[in-house]
Amino acid sequence: FSPARRGRGGQVSCDSGASAQLPARASISLDGTLETGAAAAFRGRADVIARDIPRLATYLTLLDPDAMRLRDLPMRAIEVSGDVNMSGVGAIGRQLHLRLDRSEFSGALGFTRAQGAERARFFADVTSDALDLEDLPELAGPARLTSDMDVSLSLEARAVRLERLGAGVVDAGRIGLRLTKDARETRLEKLNVDNLGGASFSARGRFGEAGAEL
Numbered sequence: 001f002s003p004a005r006r007g008r009g010g011q012v013s014c015d016s017g018a019s020a021q022l023p024a025r026a027s028i029s030l031d032g033t034l035e036t037g038a039a040a041a042f043r044g045r046a047d048v049i050a051r052d053i054p055r056l057a058t059y060l061t062l063l064d065p066d067a068m069r070l071r072d073l074p075m076r077a078i079e080v081s082g083d084v085n086m087s088g089v090g091a092i093g094r095q096l097h098l099r100l101d102r103s104e105f106s107g108a109l110g111f112t113r114a115q116g117a118e119r120a121r122f123f124a125d126v127t128s129d130a131l132d133l134e135d136l137p138e139l140a141g142p143a144r145l146t147s148d149m150d151v152s153l154s155l156e157a158r159a160v161r162l163e164r165l166g167a168g169v170v171d172a173g174r175i176g177l178r179l180t181k182d183a184r185e186t187r188l189e190k191l192n193v194d195n196l197g198g199a200s201f202s203a204r205g206r207f208g209e210a211g212a213e214l
Contacts (some may be wrong), residue, residue: 017094024055032084041087072141075100089113090121102132114148121164123152131157131175151181184208 019029023197032044045145050056052075060067082096088113098105109125114120173195180187185208205214 018103022056023059024053025049025051026056039087041085043085044083046081046084046086046093048078050079053078069145072145075143077101089115096126100128102130104128104130118150121151122146122149125152125154126156128155128157128160131160145183147162149181149182151179152180153177185210188214 011147012086017031019027021027027049029047030042030044032042032046035041037041053076053112054071057067057070061069077100080093080096082093084091084093090110092108092110094108096105096107098107098109098110100204105126105128107124109126110121110123111185112126155175157175157177158173160173160175176190176192178190180189185206188203188205188207190202190204192200194200202214207213
């Protein structure tokens with residue numbers, strides 16, 4: 001940590017660098033500016049590795065019972081690096097590089113906690129040149145994880161590999177997906193698949209209390 005700079009209201013700001021080894025083969029490294037006080041926040045670079053998310057979630061519930069929701073993530077291992085801005089309200093990451101199991105992504109992610117009548121919000125705007133869906137992800141877990149959130153997801157993926165789809169491995173040239181969800185409905189605004197085993201298709205739809213349309 002560098003020497004602290006004291007601001008208004010006793011707020012302290014300092015340039016910081018720290019790393020820690022966590023349970024379940026996880027680690028975190030931070031390098032940036034830490035603000036303390038009532039509006040504590042961190043801005044800088046973060047590198048996070050978690051190789052066994054279900055086990056890590058079990059440990060983290062000792063600090064925050066809500067951490068058990070991490071078990072609903074559709075992947076077992078994750079690596080994230082990039083520029084982040086974190087506070088008690090939420091977190092946003094830009095210029096991120098992500099590895100989720102065997103798939104790699106880049107882009108931006110953000111999460112805002114629920115505030116009063118405002119629902120929690122999650123957004124992801126990512127691209128992938130190495131999307132590997134060896135097993136199509138089970139969707140019940142992510143649905144539980146985001147059940148009380150508004151969601152905005154945008155994905156552009158190339159070099160997609162789908163295994164165990166039919167007789168064996170199928171290479172898909174490109175997938176484009178845009179999906180949004182709020183308290184009333186889920187909207188599939190775009191699903192474009194080009195060259196999935198030689199075939200291409202697109203879809204749009206909505207699902208909610210008023211019914212479903214595809």
